[in-house]
Amino acid sequence: MADTMIEADGLYKSYGQTRALAGVSFSVPAGSVLGLLGPNGAGKTTAVRILTTLALPDAGRAQVAGIDVLAHPGAVRRQIGVAAQDATLDGLLTGRQNLTLVGELSGMRTSQARIRAAELLELFDLADAADRVVKGYSGGMRRRLDLAASMLTRPPVLFLDEPTTGLDPVSRQRVWEVIRELIGSGVTVLLTTQYLDEADALADRIVVVNHGQVIADGTPLELKDRSRSAHVEVTLAEPGPEAAAVIAPLVGGHVSVSADGLRLGAAVDSASGLATALVRALDQAGMLVDNIEVRQPSLDDVFFALTGANAGADADVAELESEGAQA
Amino acid sequence: MTAIAHRPREAAGDRLLTRTVAERVRNVASMTRRNLVHISREPMQLSDVTIQPVLFTVLFIYIFGGAIPIPHGGSYKDFILAGLLSLNLTTSTMGTAVGLATDLHEGIIDRFRTLPMWRPAVLVGRSLADLLTACLCAVVVAVTGLAVGWRTSASPLAIIGGFALVLFFAYSLSWVAACVGLNSSSPESAASFGFIVLFPLAFVSNAMVPTQHMPGWLQAIADWNPVSAVTAGARQLWGNPNPSALINAWPMQHPIEASVAWSVLILAVAAPLASRYFRRRTTE
Numbered sequence: 001m002a003d004t005m006i007e008a009d010g011l012y013k014s015y016g017q018t019r020a021l022a023g024v025s026f027s028v029p030a031g032s033v034l035g036l037l038g039p040n041g042a043g044k045t046t047a048v049r050i051l052t053t054l055a056l057p058d059a060g061r062a063q064v065a066g067i068d069v070l071a072h073p074g075a076v077r078r079q080i081g082v083a084a085q086d087a088t089l090d091g092l093l094t095g096r097q098n099l100t101l102v103g104e105l106s107g108m109r110t111s112q113a114r115i116r117a118a119e120l121l122e123l124f125d126l127a128d129a130a131d132r133v134v135k136g137y138s139g140g141m142r143r144r145l146d147l148a149a150s151m152l153t154r155p156p157v158l159f160l161d162e163p164t165t166g167l168d169p170v171s172r173q174r175v176w177e178v179i180r181e182l183i184g185s186g187v188t189v190l191l192t193t194q195y196l197d198e199a200d201a202l203a204d205r206i207v208v209v210n211h212g213q214v215i216a217d218g219t220p221l222e223l224k225d226r227s228r229s230a231h232v233e234v235t236l237a238e239p240g241p242e243a244a245a246v247i248a249p250l251v252g253g254h255v256s257v258s259a260d261g262l263r264l265g266a267a268v269d270s271a272s273g274l275a276t277a278l279v280r281a282l283d284q285a286g287m288l289v290d291n292i293e294v295r296q297p298s299l300d301d302v303f304f305a306l307t308g309a310n311a312g313a314d315a316d317v318a319e320l321e322s323e324g325a326q327a
Numbered sequence: 328m329t330a331i332a333h334r335p336r337e338a339a340g341d342r343l344l345t346r347t348v349a350e351r352v353r354n355v356a357s358m359t360r361r362n363l364v365h366i367s368r369e370p371m372q373l374s375d376v377t378i379q380p381v382l383f384t385v386l387f388i389y390i391f392g393g394a395i396p397i398p399h400g401g402s403y404k405d406f407i408l409a410g411l412l413s414l415n416l417t418t419s420t421m422g423t424a425v426g427l428a429t430d431l432h433e434g435i436i437d438r439f440r441t442l443p444m445w446r447p448a449v450l451v452g453r454s455l456a457d458l459l460t461a462c463l464c465a466v467v468v469a470v471t472g473l474a475v476g477w478r479t480s481a482s483p484l485a486i487i488g489g490f491a492l493v494l495f496f497a498y499s500l501s502w503v504a505a506c507v508g509l510n511s512s513s514p515e516s517a518a519s520f521g522f523i524v525l526f527p528l529a530f531v532s533n534a535m536v537p538t539q540h541m542p543g544w545l546q547a548i549a550d551w552n553p554v555s556a557v558t559a560g561a562r563q564l565w566g567n568p569n570p571s572a573l574i575n576a577w578p579m580q581h582p583i584e585a586s587v588a589w590s591v592l593i594l595a596v597a598a599p600l601a602s603r604y605f606r607r608r609t610t611e
Contacts, residue, residue: 049611053440074443077441078443082438086434088435090433092365093361093364097361105357105443107350
């Protein structure tokens with residue numbers, strides 16, 4: 001097995017006047033999950049379409065399972081499972097017939113395909129609807145059936161294009177569970193998502209794309225660190241007017257003090273080791289600390305910091321402050 | 328280029344080839360079955376091969392029948408049956424165009440494109456499913472014909488030969504319809520193909536009336552129309568009245584040879600073309 005199972009190298013792709021990809025490169029090591037994160041129209045789906053042999057890049061190279069996608073698309077198709085963004089199912093067939101068809105067309109024996117189909121219908125909670133025509137399925141059911149279809153032949157490489165978009169929370173959890181199980185089995189997964197929590201929950205590494213370019217690349221932790229937007233909040237036992245002056249050098253910036261003088265807040269670059277330092281400094285100044293809370297930046301903060309859109313991050317802080325007020 | 332090149336090389340060339348062929352046959356069978364399931368889900372799709380033939384038979388025999396004389400005699404019922412078969416099978420190929428245009432609009436085509444399948448199976452499976460519905464159509468035409476008094480004195484082999492001649496032509500024509508469907512922006516525009524191309528093709532022929540009474544230029548077109556050759560061929564095989572035999576054009580003198588030649592020619596041109604259109608339509 002190749003060490004790198006998915007590799008995109010300088011992919012360019014335009015549709016007419018619209019540039020979908022402007023030099024995207026990333027790679028996914030065997031057995032890991034890469035989250036391709038970006039807003040609508042960032043180029044995530046185009047990258048997936050190129051890697052799954054559905055689209056040809058204008059420039060660049062792509063490899064899946066060590067096979068050149070452009071030179072040997074047929075061989076690549078034997079290695080991949082794809083759950084596309086628009087559920088790619090036959091509305092006039094039943095769920096079971098859809099899966100069996102996919103199995104047969106992938107080279108499985110019909111009996112083998114039927115067994116596997118039944119297994120997956122069970123796994124995705126579709127057993128009751130298995131013999132109903134897909135046209136009558138809800139959006140969530142279609143999504144799950146599409147995921148089942150992508151896993152039918154147990155391919156070593158999976159492409160999941162926004163697998164939980166439009167799903168209700170329960171279905172979403174269900175899909176997450178299944179993906180986590182897959183990860184344990186050594187499958188390599190490329191997952192695109194608009195949801196930061198999804199990337200955070202499932203991906204080993206995250207590549208952030210915007211306007212057809214990679215704007216950040218790292219583990220969820222690395223990306224959080226890079227955003228420099230941790231937040232620390234200290235609650236004192238008694239109001240201490242000089243407390244702000246004591247911690248200001250430690251947090252390296254502006255300290256906000258609540259009206260009652262009990263709560264101090266500050267944005268910090270890095271939260272590492274900070275809590276200990278703050279408690280020690282305040283203790284030495286003779287002040288008792290009731291509570292200290294360090295909040296790691298959410299991926300939302302990271303994403304908005306990277307894409308330059310700050311409205312969401314501000315909203316988050318506002319939300320946190322109102323939570324603090326209630327507490 | 329092919330996927331096969333990447334499989335373990337221990338299999339010798341011959342075995343590899345056999346496996347490839349077997350896989351393709353299986354792909355085609357799966358796709359054919361899929362299209363037949365579609366028909367079973369929407370039986371109204373079958374109206375143009377079940378209700379329409381019955382309707383046309385009754386309309387032509389009882390409304391036009393009395394008013395159309397057959398040169399050198401013979402019953403219009405015996406004359407019209409081959410024509411009805413040609414008419415119904417020609418116009419029913421519209422289903423291939425609409426079916427493929429619909430497929431291209433469904434997400435399922437992307438699924439097929441990511442599977443390690445033989446892609447032309449999408450087209451071949453469609454054409455075979457349509458051939459099976461054409462066979463059903465032929466049975467309906469024959470039964471309706473027998474019910475209203477069509478008779479043939481030909482041998483069973485010749486009778487089957489007549490049906491086979493028309494079915495083979497319809498099969499080749501369905502590949503032309505496939506080309507149209509693959510170039511249509513929507514299933515609706517594919518359907519208009521039926522009215523713009525197929526109906527004139529079926530009617531400007533000897534299928535409904537002897538061509539002798541047509542204006543000269545139109546008769547020339549009609550006598551060289553493949554539908555005329557196919558219809559005359561079936562009439563000749565069934566021993567039914569065939570006034571076209573009196574016409575000097577080569578296809579009318581040799582209708583069986585002419586219809587086989589037409590069908591082979593159409594198939595040889597349209598099938599590779601359809602496969603190319605399919606590739607083009609599914610490349611981005």
